[in-house]
Amino acid sequence: MQIASRQYADALVAAPAGRVDHLSAPGFESELTRLVAQARDGGSALVLDFSDVEYISSGGLRVLMIAATQMRARQGKLVVAALQTVAAEIFAVSRFDRVLTVATTLEDALEHCSTAALAAYRQSSATP
Amino acid sequence: MKKVRFWGTRGSLPVALTATGVRQKLLEVLRAARGRTLATDTDLERFLDGLPFPIAGTYGGHSSCVQIDTGGPDYFVCDMGSGLRPFGIAAMARRAGTAGQTFHIFQSHLHWDHIMGLPFFVPAFIPGNRVVIYGGHAELESALRRQQERPSFPVDFSIFGAKLEFVHLEPGQDYDIAGVRVNTLLQRHAGDSYGYRFESKGKAVVYTTDSEHPLTDHEHLEQFVQFFRDADLVIFDAMYSLADAITVKADWGHSSNVVGVELCQRAGARHLCMFHHEPVFDDAAIEAVLAETRRLEEVTRGASRLQVSAAYDGLEIEL
Numbered sequence: 001m002q003i004a005s006r007q008y009a010d011a012l013v014a015a016p017a018g019r020v021d022h023l024s025a026p027g028f029e030s031e032l033t034r035l036v037a038q039a040r041d042g043g044s045a046l047v048l049d050f051s052d053v054e055y056i057s058s059g060g061l062r063v064l065m066i067a068a069t070q071m072r073a074r075q076g077k078l079v080v081a082a083l084q085t086v087a088a089e090i091f092a093v094s095r096f097d098r099v100l101t102v103a104t105t106l107e108d109a110l111e112h113c114s115t116a117a118l119a120a121y122r123q124s125s126a127t128p
Numbered sequence: 129m130k131k132v133r134f135w136g137t138r139g140s141l142p143v144a145l146t147a148t149g150v151r152q153k154l155l156e157v158l159r160a161a162r163g164r165t166l167a168t169d170t171d172l173e174r175f176l177d178g179l180p181f182p183i184a185g186t187y188g189g190h191s192s193c194v195q196i197d198t199g200g201p202d203y204f205v206c207d208m209g210s211g212l213r214p215f216g217i218a219a220m221a222r223r224a225g226t227a228g229q230t231f232h233i234f235q236s237h238l239h240w241d242h243i244m245g246l247p248f249f250v251p252a253f254i255p256g257n258r259v260v261i262y263g264g265h266a267e268l269e270s271a272l273r274r275q276q277e278r279p280s281f282p283v284d285f286s287i288f289g290a291k292l293e294f295v296h297l298e299p300g301q302d303y304d305i306a307g308v309r310v311n312t313l314l315q316r317h318a319g320d321s322y323g324y325r326f327e328s329k330g331k332a333v334v335y336t337t338d339s340e341h342p343l344t345d346h347e348h349l350e351q352f353v354q355f356f357r358d359a360d361l362v363i364f365d366a367m368y369s370l371a372d373a374i375t376v377k378a379d380w381g382h383s384s385n386v387v388g389v390e391l392c393q394r395a396g397a398r399h400l401c402m403f404h405h406e407p408v409f410d411d412a413a414i415e416a417v418l419a420e421t422r423r424l425e426e427v428t429r430g431a432s433r434l435q436v437s438a439a440y441d442g443l444e445i446e447l
Contacts, residue, residue, distance in 0.1 A: 022349065022394070055428065058387050062343045062374050086427045093420045094370035094386045 001027035005035060008124065011110055011117035012044040017052035020060035029063040036070050036078075045113035046071055049106050051082035061096050068100055077101065081109035129308070129331040130197045131446045132361060136190030136211020137439040139337075139367045139382070139404035140241055143189035149410065156183045181440075182411035188441025190214070191241040192337060192404060194363060198328055202230040202306045206324060206335040206363075208261075211441065212245025220250050227256025232305055234312075235263035236337050237321035238271040247276055247283060257290035262297050262305075264312060264322040269294040297322070313355050315339035316348070317381035325355055331447045332358065334397075337365040337404045340381045341391070343374065349391070356395035360447050363439065364388040366402035366417070385421040392434050393425075399435040400425075401445065414438055 001024050005014040014035050020028050039046040046067070050056075056064075068078040081103045083091055091097040103109035110118040136142070160179060166172050176184050193211030196204040203219060205212070223229060231251060236242055251257045261268065276285045297303060299322065303310045309327040314320060316339060323336035334356055342348055356362050367382040385402055392400045402421065405414055418438040425434050437445070 022346070022390070025343075058370055058374075058384070058390055059343045061370060061386075065371075065374060089423060089427050090386070093424045094384070096371050099371045099375060 001031055003028075003031045003035065005038070006124075007042070007044065008110060008118075009114060009116035009120040010042075010044050011047050011113040011121075012039045012042065013047045013049055013106065013110070013121075015049040015052060019054050020056040020063075022057050022059050025057060025059035025063060028060055029066075032063055032067045036067050039071065040074050040076055045077040045079065045117070047079045047081055047106070047109045047113060049081050049109075050087055051084065051106070053084065053087050056087050056090055058094070061090070061094055064096070064100060077113055079103050079109040079112055081106045129326065129328045129333060129447050130199045131444055132333060132363070133195045133197065133445075134193075134211070134403075134439045134441060134443045135195060135215040136193035136207075136209040136245070137187065137403055137405055137441055137443075138189050138191050138209075138241075138407055139365070140191070140407050142191045142210045142241075142244075143407045145186050145189065153183055153186075180415070182415040185440070186411050187405060187414050187438065189407075190441050191244065192236070193245060194335060194403075194439075196326055196333055198306070198308050198326075200306055200308075202232055204306075204308065204326065205231060205233045207236055207242045207337070208233060208245040208249065209242050210245050210248075213248040213250075214441075216245075216248070216250040216252075220254075227254050230258045230260065230306070233259065233261045234310070234324050234335070235261060235265070235268065236315075236323070236335070237317060237319060238263070238265055238267060239319070239338070240275075242338070243272060243275055246272055247281055252288045252290045252292065255289040258293070259288075259290050260293045260295060262295045262310075264297055264299060264314065265320065266296070268296065311355075313351065316342065321381070323352075323355060325359070331360050333447065334359045334362045334364075336363065338381055339365050339383055340373070340379070341383050341387050343387075352391050353394045356391055356397045359392075359395065359397040359399075361399045361401060361445060362388070362392050362395075362397045363401050363403045364392070365404045366421075367404050367406050385417060386424065389421060389425050389428065389434065389436070393428065393430060396432065397434060398432075399437070399445070402436070402438045405438070 071078040190211035191209030192207040194206040311325040321338040366385040370384040370386040
């Protein structure tokens with residue numbers, strides 16, 4: 001699993017896609033480990049744009065928990081954004097919506113990170 | 129195998145419905161009855177049948193005890209929690225107190241809430257009965273004797289008039305016990321626990337409680353998928369939410385509804401029955417977890433539907 005990412009001021013936005021199940025969770029973990037290191041080294045928050053994630057298993061949720069803990073250890077933020085129907089229900093049933101920071105949209109997530117990150121994102125989105 | 133009956137479904141320690149809880153239920157029933165004509169007993173029964181279970185009923189509070197009706201003359205029971213007491217009384221009543229009955233009891237482990245029913249198990253006091261206790265722990269017999277020693281209990285183990293036997297089971301081996309194929313699996317729990325798979329006449333029931341699932345250990349998870357494979361019923365420790373199970377309650381030896389659904393779906397099991405309920409949960413809380421888990425199963429369903437239920441004291445599931 002490869003996760004594409006983009007930098008918006010002091011926020012690194014990564015967008016996994018597809019199913020994060022028991023088969024793909026190890027690959028998801030490797031990629032998230034890399035992204036957490038990148039965000040921490042750059043002094044950035046990490047935003048995970050889940051708009052293309054169809055499903056996430058317990059193993060995938062565990063990976064998210066570890067990533068959030070690693071970010072917190074350096075006073076960094078991890079925000080999960082734009083959960084789609086199935087993933088949103090899994091977050092609710094598992095109570096992960098209570099232990100991770102979840103934002104309805106990517107803009108909301110970036111606003112939670114910093115004004116500069118939101119401004120950079122809006123500027124990027126407005127550019128043809 | 130014909131059916132499974134639950135005598136105790138609560139985790140960690142027994143709980144009881146309080147006066148406040150009863151009053152709350154009565155208030156909700158009376159509110160629902162406002163403006164209705166309930167002239168006959170039939171009307172009343174029909175009205176009660178239409179109410180949500182947490183209002184008209186209760187999940188109960190006895191600790192773990194599950195009876196498997198194999199269709200044979202012997203009794204099969206999983207764990208001797210406080211639910212063993214009402215089970216014993218019912219077994220006595222069913223055969224009018226006659227002796228000569230055999231009880232096969234399978235112990236997941238020897239923690240307090242899973243053995244506390246034995247001192248109150250009436251059939252064990254009756255000469256002529258046979259009580260065979262199976263388990264994977266070397267301390268199976270000594271732990272049961274110890275709980276009845278002074279100063280913990282006033283009546284010594286030697287009081288039992290029935291013939292008590294202890295049988296050590298090895299994980300991974302097949303056993304034929306009174307015509308039922310029994311297999312056991314080592315589980316992750318403080319001091320170890322054991323899951324059981326019972327197979328007879330084309331039906332399979334798995335009893336897996338006090339079992340934590342490390343989500344990074346793929347070999348462990350695959351072992352459980354195989355253990356649950358095509359089971360007609362999986363009685364599963366769903367005590368915590370997933371978030372609690374892997375954070376604040378990690379290594380407490382229990383699992384979650386989410387992992388239960390995942391393992392059963394991977395195994396092609398037909399029915400997941402959530403068990404070992406958190407003792408601080410009231411009826412409404414357990415019902416909410418059940419509704420959420422059914423919804424989870426629905427949105428993650430693959431080729432076949434997994435039936436999801438939450439065990440309550442008195443529940444019977446036909447196989």
